Amino acid sequence: MFKPSFPKILIAALGLGASQAYAAPLINLLIDDFSTFQEEIVKKKSSVSGPVTCTSFSPSSSSSSCNITHTPGPGIQASGGGILGGYRDLYVSTGSLSGLGTRGTSATSTGSVLEISNDTGVAGTVIVVWDGAHAVTADPSNPANIATAGLGGIDFTLSPGSYGVLLEVFSIDLNVTAALTLWDTAGQAATASHTFSSVSSYVFPFAGPDSFLADNPLLNLDQIGAVRLTLTGPAGWDGQIDLVGVTTIPEPATLSLLGLGLLGVGAAARRQKI
Ligand SMILES: [Ca+2]
Ligand SMILES: [Ca+2]
Incomplete structure (x- = not known):
């Protein structure tokens, strides 16, 4: 019933070329490719009523207010x-689950992607922290719970010149927001964020509009001490992140411009049909 039109074929051909050009050489410094498996963290309400505050847990699979599957703690x-630094912290919070039965939020590293799933009506927050050996066991939206100098001062401005931090997206729901925060070893912090309006990878730029240095020009990019990725979204949001790494080229921007151009071709073709 659907006949592939010429623009469709063109998009497929160019898409293939783009994804080949997009591979490994762009990454100057890997932050995480999610090849290290991490057990699924699930936060959901059990039998209690009212908002759930998942602040402390026994090592067992449940507590009085939350069910936690396969994890000894909230982080x-x-x-x-x-x-990067050898250790990844994963943290999930759900906020109020009032009236939502036993629904909740889960996050895991599958061994290839960071996979996040929210049940219907739930808008959980998932936070990933790279701060070295320090184990994050309390809400890392509070920097006091992060070892902000834990990576010891890693140079993110590596030769031949890094552009920003790539978030390679495999799938993401619309209106999910990713916020990336960098700390330097002197304690300066800067955040860049992006709200997805399409399923495409994104580079958080070091400099320029919406960049880390625009947020805090005092951040020392060659002395990075910790990295935090915070993902939030609308009710029921899901996502899969393939890779986080320091990159040399703002490639996804180029790709999305190309994509917009091709979408324009497609739209023109559709208009002609009508
Ligand atoms: Ca850690
Ligand atoms: Ca991956």
Whole structure:
């Protein structure tokens, strides 16, 4: 019933070329490729009524107010390859689950992607922290719970010149917001954020509009001590992040411009049909 038109084929061909050009050489410094598996953290309400505050848990699978599956605490740390500093902390919070039964939020590293799922009506927050061996066990939206100098001062401005931090997206719901915060070892912090209006990768730029240095010009990019990724979104949001890394080229911007151009071609073709 659907006949592929010429623009469709063109998009497929160019898309293939773009994804090949887009591979490994762009990454100057890997923050996480999610190749290290991390058990799923699930936060959902059990039998109690009212808002759930998942602040403390026993090592068992449940407490009086929340069910936690496969995790000893509200935050959990995994260690292994493909992770900047060797350790990744994963934290999930759901806010109020009033009236939502046993629904909740889950996050895991599958061994290839960071996978996040929210049940219907739930708008959980998932936070990933790279701060070295320090285990984040309390809400990392509070920097006091992060070792902000834990990475020891990593140079994010590597030769031949890094542009920003790439968030390679495999799938993401619209209106999900990703906020990336960098700390330097002197304690300066800067945040860049992006709200997705399409399923495309994004580079948080070091300099220029909406950049880390625009947020805080005092941030020392060659002495990074910790990295935090905060993902929030509308009720029921889901997402899969493939990779986080320092990149040399604002490639996704180029790609999306190309994509917009091709969408324009497609739209023109559709208009002609009518
Ligand atoms: Ca850590
Ligand atoms: Ca990956």
